[in-house]
Amino acid sequence: MGIQDPLRSTVRDSISKCKYAGITVRMITGDNAETAFAIAKECGILDENLPKADIDQYVITGQKFAELSGGTREV
Numbered sequence: 690m691g692i693q694d695p696l697r698s699t700v701r702d703s704i705s706k707c708k709y710a711g712i713t714v715r716m717i718t719g720d721n722a723e724t725a726f727a728i729a730k731e732c733g734i735l736d737e738n739l740p741k742a743d744i745d746q747y748v749i750t751g752q753k754f755a756e757l758s759g760g761t762r763e764v
Contacts, residue, residue, distance in 0.1 A: 696732050704733045719751040 707714050714734045718725035725748045729735045735747055749757070 696728075700732045708733075714747075716748045717751065717754050718748070722748055722750050725750075 704714050716725045716729040716734050726735070726744060729748050730737070735744070739747070745753075
């Protein structure tokens with residue numbers, strides 16, 4: 690058995706508008722990368738024709754994001 694939160698009705702349109710404006714949209718997840726990949730495809734972040742080698746540029750785990758951004762700091 691599995692559960693899935695449905696996408697909000699405005700998500701696909703918002704992502705489309707961002708892409709049209711030249712913004713590169715990324716999926717950052719604290720969850721499983723495979724789950725994030727499926728959601729990124731569903732909401733239009735990933736193009737169906739995206740080469741597999743490029744997927745990790747668009748679907749980023751929380752751990753990888755922390756590495757790329759220098760981690761988190763307490764203020």
